[in-house]
Amino acid sequence: KRDVKGLYKKAREGKIKGFTGVDQAYEPPSKPELVLKAGEQSVDECVQHIVAALMADEIVPQGAVSVVRELFVPSDKKAAAQQEAEALPAVEITKLDLQWTQVLAEGWATPLSGFMREREYLQSQHFGCLLDGGVTNQSVPIVLPIKTADKERLDGCSAFTLKYGDKRIAILRKPEFYPHNKEERCSRQFGTANQGHPYIKMIFDSGDWLVGGDLEVLDRITWGDGLDQYRLTPRELRARFKEIGADAVFAFQLRNPVHNGHALLMTDTRRRLLERGYKNPVLLLHPLGGWTKDDDVPLPVRMKQHAAILEDKVLDPDNTVIAIFPSPMMYAGPTEVQWHAKSRMSTGANFYIVGRDPAGMPHPDGTRDLYDHTHGAKVLTMAPGLTQLEIVPFRVAAYNLKKKAMDFFSPERKDDFLFISGTKMRKMAREAETPPDGFMAPKAWKVMVEYYQSLS
Secondary structure, three states, X not given: OOXXXXXXXXXXXXXXXXXXXXXXXXXXXXXXXXXXXXXXXXXXXXXXXXXXXXXHOOOOOHHHOOOOOOOXXXXXXXXXXXXXXXXXXXXEOOHXXXXXXHHHHHOOOOOOOOOOOHHHHHHHHHHOEEOOOOOEEOOOOOOEEEOHHHHHHHOOOOEEEEEEOOEEEEEEEEEEEEEOOHHHHHHHHHOOOOOOOHHHHHHHHOOOEEEEEEEEEOOOOOXXXXXXXXXXXXXXXXXXXXXXXXXXXXXXXXXXXXXXXXXXXXXXXXXXXXXXXXXXXXXXEEEEOOOOOOOOOOHHHHHXXXXXXXXXXXXXXXXXXXXXXXXOOOOOHHHHHHHHHHHHHOOOOOEEEOOOOOOOOEOOOOOOEOOOOOHHHHHHHHXXXXXXXXXXXXXXXXXXXXXXXXXXXXXXXHHHEEOOOHHHHHHHHHOOOOOOOOOOOHXXXXXXXXXXXXXX
16 A cells, blocks of 8 residues: 555566665664663554653653663673772662662652752752753752761862762762752751651751762662562563553652552542453552651551451452562652652653652641641642653542442532541551441451560
């Protein structure tokens, strides 16, 4: 149908010789600038490789490409990099710094090339975005605090090593030191500088300088806690979604145990996506695995509880991928929820479920909640640099006394519903009280009871 002039037909009949695409010999370039494996990769993947090449030559901006920017040293250069890391001056980093190093190394903060330099820091603080090479949402600063003594010792070095314990983790090149204005940073990021807030307290206790630079991470960061198999990188998650044939991915960020109200929201999201014509929408159940405050349920307990939810098939394991998101929790409300959404874009997710009061906590003075419960969802629908994501708003679920199951709350039938707060749930678990049928899967509730009773 496309051979309008009939030339291909004549070439196949032998009437035209040396015809391109028929009998003309293919002469592969000796030094190709780009190789596309069209027989192995999808059209979209090939397009992204082309755009990445154009981006490298500064023909198109960084914001036009969705490839993940990992910061690991290539395998063929690792031996030399490790040798260099041993010889360079070193600075000791904290566990929190190591978690942020993992976030950067695996590409969750693409397109950052390392800890923020001052220009990137100011863009994040004042605009909530990175502006060089296109607009990319980056609502929280990813920075490396450093003490004055270390700053004076390392000032003038072209590179130094980041060390955690006895292990050299990464090389930071072309370092740039700048003042750590802690009160201003906290006021902009959290809306308060009250040191009763646990993450703010860690900021005030950290170094008086920040250092940014290009990061070269020597090895994949692991924690040896029996959960490393769940710490899938964005590239690994993309490969997993491709392997199971997902045509839509909807992500759910959580730092708490899953009850059947959460599950209702997730299963309802999948139902709506199927109604829109998707064939295999897949849930990314993505609990946060970095630092959390002391009264949050620890990650190993949460993962055990999530496994019980899947075992009881409250969520369908056939269309659910569970993985750990390595970021620390900051409790920065609507500012932080943008980071939670933006980082999931690196996995290829195109839908994001936002909860009630995301990344919230009580005010340190104990008088109220720190953030408006509705602002996280509202901000996400307006946030710049999140165009790949469609935001799925939170719907309030409560226990329906008539249905004996979790159900979406209806104000017209408010007397039919029972709200079980987190405080009440924790009290019930400590006292080994059985919740109403349908509130939480029995095996998952048993995990909660065992944990809370272990505390007392």
